[in-house]
Amino acid sequence: MADAWSQTTTGMANSSWTFSDVRNVILSAHKNTGAQDKVGFYDTWAENYEQDVALLDYRAPLLAAECVSSFFRGDREKAAVLDVACGTGLVSAHLKKMGFRHFVGIDGSLKMLELAKKTGLYQQLTQCLLGQDEVPVKSETHDIVIIVGALSVGHVPLTVIRELWDATKPGGYVCMTTRGNPDNREYKAELEQMIRALEEEQKWSRVTVVEVEEWEKAVSEQDSGPGF
Ligand SMILES: C[S@@+](CC[C@H](N)C(=O)[O-])C[C@H]1O[C@@H](n2cnc3c(N)ncnc32)[C@H](O)[C@@H]1O
Structure with a gap:
């Protein structure tokens, strides 16, 4: 958590913030922490969130x-x-x-x-x-x-x-x-x-499932894979 915070805040001040920096932030977002910790993580990322996900082509x-x-x-x-x-x-x-x-x-x-x-x-x-x-x-x-x-x-x-x-x-x-x-x-x-x-239970019916290979740039081997 602390790592991600210092990386994101560094990014605000540093115009040379790169894909690799963002990758580290994303990988820490994917860590399996509890819901409360996760939300705390987003609190620290909020200011940089949009510029970081833009670097990843988050679609x-x-x-x-x-x-x-x-x-x-x-x-x-x-x-x-x-x-x-x-x-x-x-x-x-x-x-x-x-x-x-x-x-x-x-x-x-x-x-x-x-x-x-x-x-x-x-x-x-x-x-x-x-x-x-x-x-x-x-x-x-x-x-x-x-x-x-x-x-x-x-x-x-x-x-x-x-x-x-x-x-x-x-x-x-x-x-x-x-x-x-x-x-x-x-x-x-x-x-x-x-x-x-x-x-x-007939509560809903499936309309479509779309598998997308490139919904954002893969940040690691582990991380590549489709989303839907
Ligand atoms: C990757 S962001 C996605 C935000 C937005 N939907 C988008 O696509 O840009 C994930 C969001 O989920 C929220 N979130 C994660 N776990 C949550 C939970 N258990 N309860 C409420 N919000 C949660 C985070 O605070 C964060 O804003």
């Missing part, structure tokens, strides 16, 4: 927004979007360019939420430690529930999936991304199992 927010947007047939200007683990707001920023207007964001990191607030995108932003606190929205209130970059080992526990379904209006969409890297395979398999269980 997951754009790809997920394009995916859900391509299926959405309702009135975009009226649709309610719940951006779960919204971070600084990259996902909602893309959705706004695609015509969506109403965003509610939740995240565990106050620092990330402060930056999200500055974007002016969100009607409401709430701090919530997913897996521990209940998702702070009423049942069946959102047309789109989207979670990008947060369903992976040590981040958001899989118990949250049912809460995401519950927050979605009948006929609405839940859009999720995860990583296929070796360190995340077990989590991904459990996520797929959870998705299937909800299908069997």
Whole structure:
């Protein structure tokens, strides 16, 4: 944790911040710590988050927004979007360019939420430690529930999936991304199992699964692998 902090703060002052520096930050983000530690890590990374992920060509927010947007047939200007683990707001920023207007964001990191607030995108932003606190929205209130970059080992526990379904209006969409890297395979398999269980309960049906090889530059051999 301390290492990541000193690297990210060095980056703010140092214009020669490189891919390799960012790689070290990302690898520490992928370490399997508890949810509270993870959110603490994002607090320390918040100020540099967007410039660092830009260096990595992090495309997951754009790809997920394009995916859900391509299926959405309702009135975009009226649709309610719940951006779960919204971070600084990259996902909602893309959705706004695609015509969506109403965003509610939740995240565990106050620092990330402060930056999200500055974007002016969100009607409401709430701090919530997913897996521990209940998702702070009423049942069946959102047309789109989207979670990008947060369903992976040590981040958001899989118990949250049912809460995401519950927050979605009948006929609405839940859009999720995860990583296929070796360190995340077990989590991904459990996520797929959870998705299937909800299908069997006829709570939702699968619309599409998109496997993406290059959703960000691989930061290590271990780290290469598809995401969806
Ligand atoms: C990689 S960032 C993704 C942010 C944004 N969705 C994006 O794609 O740019 C992961 C986010 O998940 C949040 N997060 C991780 N674990 C969490 C948890 N258990 N509860 C709430 N937020 C969590 C972090 O604070 C961070 O903002």
